[in-house]
Amino acid sequence: MPVNAPLTIALDAMGGDQAPKMVVRGANIAKERHPNVHFLLFGDQEKLERLVKRRRRLRKHVTICHAEQVVASDAKPAAALRGGRDTSMRRAIDAVAKGEAAGVVSAGNTGALMAMAKLVLKTLPGIDRPAITAFFPTLLGESVMLDLGANIDCDPNNLVEFALMGQLFSRTVLGLVEPTVGLLNVGSEDMKGHQELKDAHALLRSDAIPVNYHGFIEGDDIAAGTVDVIVTDGFTGNVALKSAEGTARLVTQFLRETFKSSIASRIGYLFARRAFTKFRVRIDPRRYNGAMFLGLNGIVVKSHGGTDAIGFANAIGVAVDLVAGGFNDRIKDEFDRIEAPETEPAAAQAAV
Amino acid sequence: MPVNAPLTIALDAMGGDQAPKMVVRGANIAKERHPNVHFLLFGDQEKLERLVKRRRRLRKHVTICHAEQVVASDAKPAAALRGGRDTSMRRAIDAVAKGEAAGVVSAGNTGALMAMAKLVLKTLPGIDRPAITAFFPTLLGESVMLDLGANIDCDPNNLVEFALMGQLFSRTVLGLVEPTVGLLNVGSEDMKGHQELKDAHALLRSDAIPVNYHGFIEGDDIAAGTVDVIVTDGFTGNVALKSAEGTARLVTQFLRETFKSSIASRIGYLFARRAFTKFRVRIDPRRYNGAMFLGLNGIVVKSHGGTDAIGFANAIGVAVDLVAGGFNDRIKDEFDRIEAPETEPAAAQAAV
Numbered sequence: 001m002p003v004n005a006p007l008t009i010a011l012d013a014m015g016g017d018q019a020p021k022m023v024v025r026g027a028n029i030a031k032e033r034h035p036n037v038h039f040l041l042f043g044d045q046e047k048l049e050r051l052v053k054r055r056r057r058l059r060k061h062v063t064i065c066h067a068e069q070v071v072a073s074d075a076k077p078a079a080a081l082r083g084g085r086d087t088s089m090r091r092a093i094d095a096v097a098k099g100e101a102a103g104v105v106s107a108g109n110t111g112a113l114m115a116m117a118k119l120v121l122k123t124l125p126g127i128d129r130p131a132i133t134a135f136f137p138t139l140l141g142e143s144v145m146l147d148l149g150a151n152i153d154c155d156p157n158n159l160v161e162f163a164l165m166g167q168l169f170s171r172t173v174l175g176l177v178e179p180t181v182g183l184l185n186v187g188s189e190d191m192k193g194h195q196e197l198k199d200a201h202a203l204l205r206s207d208a209i210p211v212n213y214h215g216f217i218e219g220d221d222i223a224a225g226t227v228d229v230i231v232t233d234g235f236t237g238n239v240a241l242k243s244a245e246g247t248a249r250l251v252t253q254f255l256r257e258t259f260k261s262s263i264a265s266r267i268g269y270l271f272a273r274r275a276f277t278k279f280r281v282r283i284d285p286r287r288y289n290g291a292m293f294l295g296l297n298g299i300v301v302k303s304h305g306g307t308d309a310i311g312f313a314n315a316i317g318v319a320v321d322l323v324a325g326g327f328n329d330r331i332k333d334e335f336d337r338i339e340a341p342e343t344e345p346a347a348a349q350a351a352v
Numbered sequence: 353m354p355v356n357a358p359l360t361i362a363l364d365a366m367g368g369d370q371a372p373k374m375v376v377r378g379a380n381i382a383k384e385r386h387p388n389v390h391f392l393l394f395g396d397q398e399k400l401e402r403l404v405k406r407r408r409r410l411r412k413h414v415t416i417c418h419a420e421q422v423v424a425s426d427a428k429p430a431a432a433l434r435g436g437r438d439t440s441m442r443r444a445i446d447a448v449a450k451g452e453a454a455g456v457v458s459a460g461n462t463g464a465l466m467a468m469a470k471l472v473l474k475t476l477p478g479i480d481r482p483a484i485t486a487f488f489p490t491l492l493g494e495s496v497m498l499d500l501g502a503n504i505d506c507d508p509n510n511l512v513e514f515a516l517m518g519q520l521f522s523r524t525v526l527g528l529v530e531p532t533v534g535l536l537n538v539g540s541e542d543m544k545g546h547q548e549l550k551d552a553h554a555l556l557r558s559d560a561i562p563v564n565y566h567g568f569i570e571g572d573d574i575a576a577g578t579v580d581v582i583v584t585d586g587f588t589g590n591v592a593l594k595s596a597e598g599t600a601r602l603v604t605q606f607l608r609e610t611f612k613s614s615i616a617s618r619i620g621y622l623f624a625r626r627a628f629t630k631f632r633v634r635i636d637p638r639r640y641n642g643a644m645f646l647g648l649n650g651i652v653v654k655s656h657g658g659t660d661a662i663g664f665a666n667a668i669g670v671a672v673d674l675v676a677g678g679f680n681d682r683i684k685d686e687f688d689r690i691e692a693p694e695t696e697p698a699a700a701q702a703a704v
Contacts, residue, residue: 076543139602149538152546186501186590191428194504194587219594223602235546236591238538239584242571243592247599250491250575251635255607258624258631265627272611272620279610283603 006036009319010101013043014070014088015108017306020044023107024051026312028058033313034320040101042067042088067091071112073305080112081119089113093120096298103299103319105290107312113302114150114293121298124328126335129154130295131162132234132302133169135288136244138225144170144179145222147234148241148291154233156199159183163204163211165294166229168334172325173318174228182217182227184236192216196233210338219243248283290315292322295331299323358388361671362453365395366422366440367460369658372396375459376403378664380410385665386672392453394419394440419443423464425657432464433471441465445472448650455651455671457642459664465654466502466645473650476680478687481506482647483514484586484654485521487640488596490577496522496531497574499586500593500643506585508551511535515556515563517646518581520686524677525670526580534569534579536588544568548585562690571595600635642667644674647683651675 011027013020020043027039038061041048045066052059067088071080084090089108095101097120106113114130123130131147146162146169147154154162163181170179183201185193190201193216204213214227219240222230232240259269269276281287285304289311293300299322303315322328363379365372372395379391390413393400397418404411419440423432436442441460447453449472458465466482475482483499498514498521499506506514515533522531535553537545542553545568556565566579571592574582584592611621621628633639637656641663645652651674655667674680 137602139605152538184591186504186587219591219596220598220601222595223598232591235538236588239536239571239588240591240595243574243595244571244599246572246575247596248603249572250489251600251603253491254631254634258627261627261630265624268620268622268624268627270620271623272617275610275613275617275620278613279606282606 006038007034007320007323008038008040008101009316009323010040010042010092010095010104011316012089012092012104012106012108013041013048014067015106015305016303016312017073018308019107020047021051022307022309022312024048024055024058025309026316027062028055029309029313030316030320031058031061033317037061037316037320039063040065040092040095042092042095043070065091065095071109073109075109075112077111077115080109081115084112084116090116090120093117093298093300096300097121102323103301105301105303105312105315105319107303107305107307107315110149110302113300117293117296117298117300121296121300123295124297124331124335126338127161127165127295127331129158129161130293131165132291133166133294134241134291135174136222137283137288138223140225142174143222143225143228143230144174145230145232145237145241146294147232147237149234149238150293151234153235154196156196156203159196159200159231159233160203160209161295162231163213163229164209164334164338165331166231167211168327168330169292169294170228172327172330173321176228178212179228180212180214181229181231182214182221184219184222184230184232184240185216186218188216188218208338210334245285252283286311286314290318292318297328299328358390359386359672359675360390360392360453361668361675362392362394362444362447362456363668364441364444364456364458364460365393365400366419367458367657368655368664369425370660371459372399373403374659374661374664376400376407376410377661378668379414380407381661381665382668382672383410383413385669389413389668389672391415392417392444392447394444394447395422417443417447423461425461427461427464429463429467432461433467436464436468442468442472445469445650445652448652449473454675455653457653457655457664457667457671459655459657459659459667462501462654465652469645469648469650469652473648473652475647476649476683476687478690479513479517479647479683481510481513482645483517484643485518485646486593486643487526488574489635489640490575492577494526495574495577495580495582496526497582497584497589497593498646499584499589501586501590502645503586505587506548508548508555511548511552511583511585512555512561513647514583515565515581516561516686516690517683518583519563520679520682521644521646522580524679524682525673528580530564531580532564532566533581533583534566534573536571536574536582536584536592537568538570540568540570560690562686597637604635638663638666642670644670649680651680
């Protein structure tokens with residue numbers, strides 16, 4: 001999405017396996033794609049100055065903000081909250097709270113990022129819990145799935161909130177006009193699954209919730225692209241996502257072994273090489289990097305910790321799209337409308 | 353596994369999308385692989401006689417048992433139980449209960465098969481709930497996962513029972529000597545996941561349970577082959593399995609499009625074709641067909657409803673392996689040993 005107005009993004013420059021180098025290189029790539037972006041880089045001033053100095057195009061559009069500490073990748077969220085006031089992660093989130101940046105991107109510790117972001121930014125009015133959201137390649141294009149791990153247990157209202165947020169996310173970032181929403185289950189019949197799922201299913205089918213609801217879907221519907229938005233609790237979503245990632249790695253490894261298995265297959269690879277470059281791009285996990293923490297009073301994007309500069313630039317791109325699309329204002333509007341409907345179907349029904 | 357003694361398997365000849373033709377053809381393929389097997393074919397006598405007559409090798413080793421009815425693929429388990437006494441599925445299970453067959457294979461309605469098998473065969477002593485179990489290809493070979501959908505909610509004891517049964521299954525069918533067991537979760541730390549998982553984790557780590565326990569694993573560990581046996585509740589297992597299946601289909605579809613995308617890639621395919629045949633065999637879902645209902649007083653194997661004769665023959669092969677390996681006797685022995693341990697660590701601990 002092209003951005004015309006200047007737009008500031010805070011980066012946790014110390015989060016991720018290859019930080020801070022990967023973060024600065026990622027910012028450099030993102031700068032090329034989104035010329036109007038300005039970065040606040042939080043982390044070790046000396047290291048960051050050295051890394052930024054070399055990049056002439058980038059350095060004019062970067063403000064380095066020194067942060068003394070770093071959240072360890074294995075730190076427990078509670079510990080990170082208590083002791084983390086001067087960490088690069090916390091300072092980057094603070095910048096969003098103060099209005100100095102429109103969004104924040106971090107490749108650091110997921111649990112700590114969620115805990116800090118919830119504490120500092122708070123959830124949007126009408127939203128009980130934020131959800132980790134990402135997109136996936138499907139047979140038909142791309143779809144959005146949430147929650148991917150923020151909430152191990154979810155009640156029916158949480159799932160309904162995820163459905164509404166996911167629908168808006170898919171409109172804003174994927175540009176879909178009338179995205180369909182499905183609830184992940186072990187069968188499509190009404191009687192299937194946990195009680196919370198059945199209750200959420202009933203709510204989503206009612207007219208009170210403005211969602212284009214498809215119904216229950218199953219695990220194989222994710223990659224099939226049966227719906228545009230897949231709603232699930234954080235436990236199930238996390239397992240489904242990682243199970244899919246593991247399988248994609250397995251199949252591509254089998255493929256690699258296939259090409260190496262004989263002289264003929266090696267020759268075959270040479271002929272098909274150009275086509276295979278496109279195949280690799282299509283299933284490249286970096287392409288889908290950038291999980292959004294939806295439902296917070298601010299744009300927070302989590303990059304995979306093991307990503308490289310290209311993946312991190314994609315995560316920055318997600319943040320830019322959400323800011324430029326006015327995502328959080330649209331969520332607020334949507335939830336306002338539901339909270340105060342012109343006609344009140346629930347009350348009317350109760351009176352009958 | 354070669355079978356020397358004659359061995360009778362009951363087949364629900366009417367279950368599955370392409371039944372009964374697919375079942376008879378599958379039995380024919382299985383007969384070639386397991387020469388000592390005799391089949392009881394339950395279903396429409398006239399149709400079955402016509403199908404069997406043509407296969408000279410098979411017909412001497414088949415007894416056709418007429419069953420008037422068929423369980424509909426969309427029948428609810430409770431309805432199938434009530435009205436299904438003369439269905440091919442029920443009669444095939446009855447044959448195992450009466451000792452006329454050593455095991456049963458059906459490609460029919462999963463819920464009905466589980467409900468009927470539980471009612472007729474009952475669970476083994478010491479086992480609360482049966483679990484649907486299957487194997488998966490991994491980077492390191494094959495692993496076993498359970499439960500894949502029989503039990504939506506599981507308590508810690510159910511999960512421990514699954515661990516013990518899965519370990520024995522992997523020894524019997526995959527021939528592993530000291531299979532490792534992992535509990536599917538959203539992280540590897542002790543504090544992660546639902547309470548039931550944490551409790552099962554503590555039980556599996558104690559010396560009282562003779563399981564080679566690895567600890568918590570995540571969704572991407574399934575295909576990585578981190579453990580030999582993956583234990584999970586039926587909801588999570590079903591979603592993980594189907595998410596993996598969907599992803600494998602997506603990647604192979606992308607691959608197909610890649611080969612078709614240019615003249616060079618089409619030529620490349622011609623060179624690599626023989627190697628690709630092996631690749632296809634390796635990820636062929638028919639190869640992994642045959643989910644076992646573990647924990648019942650009898651061998652019950654569920655074939656995928658949409659499979660063909662080759663897939664059905666593989667499901668028969670799973671039943672033959674389990675019967676020949678004395679699987680249920682081994683489960684009984686194992687659970688007897690746990691129920692009456694020589695030293696009683698729990699009691700000893702309580703006395704301290």
